[in-house]
Amino acid sequence: MTQATESRSRSPSTVLQQSAAGLAIATRGLCKVFNGKVAVRSLNLEVPRGEIFGFLGPNGAGKSTSLKMLLGLATPTRGEAMVLGRPAGDVPIRRKIGFLPEHFRFYEWLTAAELLRLHGRLYGMSHSRLRQKVPELLGLVGLTEHAGKRLRDFSKGMLQRIGLAQALLNDPELIFLDEPTSGLDPAGRRLVRDIIKAQRERGATVLLNSHLLSEVEITCDRVAFIKHGEVIETRELNSLLAEQTTVQVRAANLTAEMAAGVEQWASSVCLQNHQLTLSVASREALPQILRFLVDRGAEVYEFTPQRLSLEERFLEIVGNDGGL
Amino acid sequence: MGVWIMAGVTFREAARKKILWMALAAGLAFLALFGTGLHYQMKDLAAGRVRPILLKQIPGAMLMVGLYAIDLLTVVMTVLVSVDTLSGEIASGTIQAVATKPVPRWQIVLGKWLGFAAMMSAYLALLVGGINAITYTMAHVTARQVPQGFALMWLESALLLSITFFFGTHYSTLTNGVLALGLVGLAFLGGWIEQIGAATNTTSAVNVGIVASIIMPSEALWRRAANDMQSPLANALNFSPFSSASLPSSTMIVYAGVYTALALLFAIRRFRRRDL
Numbered sequence: 001m002t003q004a005t006e007s008r009s010r011s012p013s014t015v016l017q018q019s020a021a022g023l024a025i026a027t028r029g030l031c032k033v034f035n036g037k038v039a040v041r042s043l044n045l046e047v048p049r050g051e052i053f054g055f056l057g058p059n060g061a062g063k064s065t066s067l068k069m070l071l072g073l074a075t076p077t078r079g080e081a082m083v084l085g086r087p088a089g090d091v092p093i094r095r096k097i098g099f100l101p102e103h104f105r106f107y108e109w110l111t112a113a114e115l116l117r118l119h120g121r122l123y124g125m126s127h128s129r130l131r132q133k134v135p136e137l138l139g140l141v142g143l144t145e146h147a148g149k150r151l152r153d154f155s156k157g158m159l160q161r162i163g164l165a166q167a168l169l170n171d172p173e174l175i176f177l178d179e180p181t182s183g184l185d186p187a188g189r190r191l192v193r194d195i196i197k198a199q200r201e202r203g204a205t206v207l208l209n210s211h212l213l214s215e216v217e218i219t220c221d222r223v224a225f226i227k228h229g230e231v232i233e234t235r236e237l238n239s240l241l242a243e244q245t246t247v248q249v250r251a252a253n254l255t256a257e258m259a260a261g262v263e264q265w266a267s268s269v270c271l272q273n274h275q276l277t278l279s280v281a282s283r284e285a286l287p288q289i290l291r292f293l294v295d296r297g298a299e300v301y302e303f304t305p306q307r308l309s310l311e312e313r314f315l316e317i318v319g320n321d322g323g324l
Numbered sequence: 325m326g327v328w329i330m331a332g333v334t335f336r337e338a339a340r341k342k343i344l345w346m347a348l349a350a351g352l353a354f355l356a357l358f359g360t361g362l363h364y365q366m367k368d369l370a371a372g373r374v375r376p377i378l379l380k381q382i383p384g385a386m387l388m389v390g391l392y393a394i395d396l397l398t399v400v401m402t403v404l405v406s407v408d409t410l411s412g413e414i415a416s417g418t419i420q421a422v423a424t425k426p427v428p429r430w431q432i433v434l435g436k437w438l439g440f441a442a443m444m445s446a447y448l449a450l451l452v453g454g455i456n457a458i459t460y461t462m463a464h465v466t467a468r469q470v471p472q473g474f475a476l477m478w479l480e481s482a483l484l485l486s487i488t489f490f491f492g493t494h495y496s497t498l499t500n501g502v503l504a505l506g507l508v509g510l511a512f513l514g515g516w517i518e519q520i521g522a523a524t525n526t527t528s529a530v531n532v533g534i535v536a537s538i539i540m541p542s543e544a545l546w547r548r549a550a551n552d553m554q555s556p557l558a559n560a561l562n563f564s565p566f567s568s569a570s571l572p573s574s575t576m577i578v579y580a581g582v583y584t585a586l587a588l589l590f591a592i593r594r595f596r597r598r599d600l
Contacts, residue, residue, distance in 0.1 A: 122425035
């Protein structure tokens with residue numbers, strides 16, 4: 001029973017082990033079936049080290065189950081997963097992993113400082129290290145004044161903060177955050193955002209599972225869109241948001257011929273009064289469109305590319321049926 | 325290391341449960357009641373209204389009644405204190421923060437078991453020690469073989485703990501409690517059927533009792549503990565909750581020990597394999 005890897009994790013194939021080199025997380029065909037119901041169909045995921053990686057999908061898309069499989073809390077029905085170069089569920093590698101569960105809770109009779117000391121000891125940290133680390137983390141999450149307060153007297157937001165602190169105790173290389181900002185007020189959300197960014201600067205990888213797309217948009221380097229337990233798309237966030245652009249053009253002398261002419265760059269064109277609305281696939285076409293209009297005599301007063309929000313991209317990719 | 329951390333936090337968790345303190349208060353109230361009853365009984369004995377042959381037997385019998393109550397209290401407390409430690413923490417998700425730490429799952433279960441076992445040992449020792457101290461002070465009587473009796477009662481508590489852990493890794497808290505206490509009831513009933521069968525020489529009834537003890541050996545442990553603790557004269561009375569017309573064999577005691585270890589092992593095995 002002392003084996004390093006508990007029975008529920010399997011040894012990944014050599015192919016996956018090779019492809020996992022340099023990745024914080026690599027999965028292939030990861031699948032979970034509960035009582036005949038498919039929770040995760042076939043998850044293929046590659047999370048590079050040192051990035052903040054967003055895990056996006058509608059309710060019931062299998063995000064939390066996927067997270068549980070990566071953390072060794074649930075056994076995959078099929079497929080394989082590597083975490084920090086070791087099979088998911090490996091016990092020693094957990095020294096390098098931090099995890100904030102959704103709705104963090106623990107024995108309510110513990111004080112905030114006691115909770116951190118207990119989890120630190122479970123990580124195998126020495127008493128002297130904890131003496132330094134516990135006040136530091138309480139300060140980081142803004143709970144220094146509440147160090148001696150029992151968890152039963154904590155608000156939901158305070159529980160999330162102390163939960164985040166316990167996930168950072170061991171200076172983890174990989175941090176799983178499941179809805180870290182739920183229950184937090186705007187100041188709390190900002191604090192969490194700053195902490196996540198600081199972790200990236202430290203060189204850690206963060207897997208962020210969040211419903212709050214605005215949070216993901218501000219924080220993440222890369223996102224994976226999950227639907228029906230499959231990764232539909234994994235993209236770098238900047239390129240994803242830059243790609244599809246809507247442009248509003250307000251100009252005098254706009255004609256139907258001009259509108260027809262810009263169709264070579266735009267997927268949709270709409271001319272109404274003195275306003276032209278274009279949807280272009282690449283921002284690189286914007287100077288050419290402007291030159292085209294000016295050359296043909298349009299007097300342009302306004303030429304405004306509008307960035308699509310992540311929410312719009314999310315609905316476009318995942319669909320607005322909620323994945324059901 | 326993980327085992328001792330979990331044992332420590334579980335001991336503290338158990339110590340903070342109101343139910344334990346209520347049970348301790350109930351136990352102390354019971355000891356006070358017992359002491360008062362014994363006091364008046366001894367007054368009567370001193371006044372010479374009782375035959376001399378009963379001088380030691382009456383406080384001895386009262387002591388056995390007290391130990392029987394302690395045994396029942398400990399069994400029920402063992403189940404109630406530990407019933408939600410695994411199923412409850414799995415259902416609430418509390419276990420996730422621990423199960424993702426670099427501690428193998430078997431250490432979590434074993435540590436929790438040790439924490440509760442330590443708490444129940446202290447509880448049992450306090451009550452068994454307390455009642456013997458009272459009878460010794462008032463009547464110069466103690467149970468015959470206190471260490472053996474205590475060990476058997478402890479094993480009964482440990483058995484219930486393992487069973488509660490086993491069910492706790494399979495079922496919800498409520499189902500777990502019903503099943504564990506249901507088994508205690510089954511053993512109790514089986515024990516009486518066996519005694520009545522032995523007293524009336526009905527082999528089939530004795531066999532029914534033995535089967536019940538095989539399914540759940542808790543009552544057999546108490547019968548054996550009672551036999552070790554009370555006077556040979558009281559044992560000869562044959563028909564009471566404390567004497568045995570059909571005395572559980574040493575094999576049955578070994579069986580109960582193996583049962584306890586196996587129930588814990590299967591609880592660990594199930595906890596290691598299940599999703600949390």
